[in-house]
Amino acid sequence: MKGKKLKSGDIENALNKFLKDGQHLLLGFKKDENGVSHQIFKGSLDHHSLVNPVFGANAALYLRRLFSKGLKVMLMLRPCEIRAYVELHKLTQVEREDIIAVSIDCFGTVSSKEKKDDVPAEAGKLTEYFKDKGSMRWACSVCRERRGVVGDAGVRIDKSGNFWMVPYTERGEELVSGMEGELEEIPAEMLIPESPKTEKFQIDMETFNKDLEKCIMCMNCRDMCPVCYCIDCVFNGDEYLPKGDALLNKVFRTGSMQMPRGKDLFHLIRMYHVSQTCVGCGACEEACPQGIPLTKYFKGVSERLQGVFSYMSGRSFDEPIPYVTFLEDELKDAMD
Amino acid sequence: MAEETSKKNPEIVGFCCSYCTFKASEMAGSLRMKYPEGVKVIEVPCSSRVDPAFIIKAIVEGADGVFVSGCHPGDCHFIKGNFYTRRKIAALKEMFDALSMKDRLRLFWVSASEARRFIDKVTSFYNYIKEKNDEREKA
Numbered sequence: 001m002k003g004k005k006l007k008s009g010d011i012e013n014a015l016n017k018f019l020k021d022g023q024h025l026l027l028g029f030k031k032d033e034n035g036v037s038h039q040i041f042k043g044s045l046d047h048h049s050l051v052n053p054v055f056g057a058n059a060a061l062y063l064r065r066l067f068s069k070g071l072k073v074m075l076m077l078r079p080c081e082i083r084a085y086v087e088l089h090k091l092t093q094v095e096r097e098d099i100i101a102v103s104i105d106c107f108g109t110v111s112s113k114e115k116k117d118d119v120p121a122e123a124g125k126l127t128e129y130f131k132d133k134g135s136m137r138w139a140c141s142v143c144r145e146r147r148g149v150v151g152d153a154g155v156r157i158d159k160s161g162n163f164w165m166v167p168y169t170e171r172g173e174e175l176v177s178g179m180e181g182e183l184e185e186i187p188a189e190m191l192i193p194e195s196p197k198t199e200k201f202q203i204d205m206e207t208f209n210k211d212l213e214k215c216i217m218c219m220n221c222r223d224m225c226p227v228c229y230c231i232d233c234v235f236n237g238d239e240y241l242p243k244g245d246a247l248l249n250k251v252f253r254t255g256s257m258q259m260p261r262g263k264d265l266f267h268l269i270r271m272y273h274v275s276q277t278c279v280g281c282g283a284c285e286e287a288c289p290q291g292i293p294l295t296k297y298f299k300g301v302s303e304r305l306q307g308v309f310s311y312m313s314g315r316s317f318d319e320p321i322p323y324v325t326f327l328e329d330e331l332k333d334a335m336d
Numbered sequence: 337m338a339e340e341t342s343k344k345n346p347e348i349v350g351f352c353c354s355y356c357t358f359k360a361s362e363m364a365g366s367l368r369m370k371y372p373e374g375v376k377v378i379e380v381p382c383s384s385r386v387d388p389a390f391i392i393k394a395i396v397e398g399a400d401g402v403f404v405s406g407c408h409p410g411d412c413h414f415i416k417g418n419f420y421t422r423r424k425i426a427a428l429k430e431m432f433d434a435l436s437m438k439d440r441l442r443l444f445w446v447s448a449s450e451a452r453r454f455i456d457k458v459t460s461f462y463n464y465i466k467e468k469n470d471e472r473e474k475a
Contacts, residue, residue, distance in 0.1 A: 204436040234389060254397075265396045269389045272431060301434050305427045322427070326419035328410070334426035336442045336461075 003156070003166035003186045004176055011155070011163065014179045015045055018074060027059060028076035036121050038062070050076065050155065050163075053119045053126055055109035055137060058283040060084030060226035067095040074175075075151070079103045080143070080281040082151040083314025084226035087277040090321055093229050100171050101151030105192045108136035108146070111286060124161055127191065139282025139295040144303070147192050150314055157191045169317070201300025208297070212267060214290040217241075217260040221284035221294055222270060227277040227313075235266060267294075271301050276321050278302035279313050346400035346465040348375045350458070351390065353383040353406035355413040359448035369455050372462040374400075382406065384417035388428045395440060401465040403442040403458070411447060418445070439468065 018024055019041060030039035031049035038059050041048065059081045066073070075082065082103040088094045107126040110119055120129055133141040140146075148154030153172030156164040164186050167173040176183075219235065222228050238246040241262045251257060280299035288294060306312055308331075309322035352358040358379045364371065380386055383406025391402045404425055412418045425443040432438045442461055446454045 201434050202436070203434065208435060240389070240393060262396075265393060268392045268396065268431075268435075272388050272392065272428060275427060275431065301431050304430050304434050308427055308430050309423070323420070323423060326416065326423055328419065331422050331426045334422050334429065335444050336457075 001166060001186055002183045003164045004179055004181045004183055006163040006165055006179070006181065010180055011050065011165070012045055012048065014175075015041075015048070015074070015076075017178070018072075019044055021072070023070060024072045024074070026074045026076065027062070028074075031121050049121055050104055051107065051121060051123055051126060052078070053107070053109055053121055053129075054112050055140070055282065055286060056112035057224055057286070058084055058226040058279075058281045060088055061224065061283070063088060063099075064093050064226075064229055066093075066099075068098045069095075070098070072098050072100070074100045074102065076102050076104060076155075078106045078109075079145050079148055079150055080106070080279050081226070083145065083279040084277075084281065086150065086314040086317060087227050087279065087321075088229065089317065091227070091229060091277070096317070100153070100175055102153045102155060102172075102175070103148035103151045104155040105148045105157050105190070106140075106143075106146045107192070108133075108140040108143070110135070111137050113286070123157055123163075137282055137286075138293075139280060139285065139299065142195075142198050142280075142299065144195050144198075144280060144312070145314075146195060147190065150316075156186065158187045159189060159191055161191075198303070201296075201304055203297075203300070209264060211292060211297075212263045214292055215260070215263045215267070216290060217263060217266065218289060219266070220287040220289065224283050224287035225270075225274060226281065226283060227274050227279065228270065234269065240265060240269070267297070271298055274298065275302045275305040276309075276311060276323060277313050345372075345374045346462065346469055347398065348372075348401045348403065348458075348462055348465065349394045349399045350375060350377045350403045350405060351380050351383065351386045352377050353413075353418075354379050354381055356407035356411070356448050357383075357405040357446045357454065360446045360451050360454040363448070364451040364455055367451055369451060371455050371458045375458050375462060382412065382414050382417040383421040384412075384414075384424070386421065386424075388424055391428060391441060395437075400469060401440045401442070401461060403444065403461055405444050405446050405454075405457075408445040408447055439464070 026041040029036050029049040029052040030047050032047050036049050036052045059077050063085055082101045085101055089096045108130045130136050148156055152169045153167045153175055156166055165176050167176040235241050242250050278298050282295040284294040311322050361377055383404055386404050394402050406418045409418055429441055432441055444457050
């Protein structure tokens, strides 16, 4: 694979050149004295940061129903955010036409809930900081893809700390060709290695119910999930989670019930609905006010379900989501 | 809800496609064949109409087992509906497997003329669930 070795300032120059056009926008990270946060840049770069060591929300959330006709938007985000964007594109929630997605090697993140002041925001120091996997979020420590190998182009970091810009699609090549330097073979080993395979997820309903004991059904996990995109969610009506009179009717029909009801129903159905598109970013757990270990379930189950069809969410633009396609001769052991 | 009777006799919800399996169940009725009363058959236009949310809801709300049944692959009235069903249910089974309750869901194909096969499949599923429940009660 070929890419361009970047000198310091190359990325900033290229992005500033890109932003000179009034119709161009950049979604990336901003670093100031209060820390690092998401920012849409217009006009010029101001306090831009390539890496963000704090995870609050998945930025693909802001891309839902983005049909930017005539604009050009560049994304400079973490791999999990770019993967969620790819999935949203497959679900026809984002128009790919005017978007250039650049994924950046991710070192792992800390939770925004337990934000520490000593977290550095420079690529070099982060490796040292996250050497002990316990210091990062659980979702990041078991991440499936921390390398910037998804989207139109990627920013990779090699072992000696040099930045590389690697194009993956035509659009990425266009972006890279506008930068200085010559295309050369990228080193085989980068700073961020391929993620190891995790164990098959296995749990029982008792543990599941115990973990969900604290759930208050605020549905923040649904609202903050980047790929849980339905406007008319099945849980908004009275069918799955009756409210008011419908709830009382149900009590009269079936007997006394514990409140809030439908915790297991809500989480199991959501778990299935996002199973093929879940990128395991952990935004649900981040949004949970009760601290329920949701990533464990959503990531574990989605990884198993994607494994059935040898699919990986957000890996490429061309793979269709397994539920909307089929092979005639497959899954021989699915029926009893 | 009568707790004791439901414990002795499992409740099974079946989603049957109206062109094949539901016709087979009607044929079984007209031939005076018997299947357990606990089996509640729900008619759906095609087996791919079954959103796995229906199955999860049925199980969470108290069904002991759920089966989805449709035409044999390739025989779907809507040409390719049951290929999608197969993918969806295979995934759902994997999810139930992860949560250690795989045996509560079954998928099988029964065509309109196979009344005998329908009875066999349903009865064996019913007996299996009943055995499991008895075992759990003992333990």
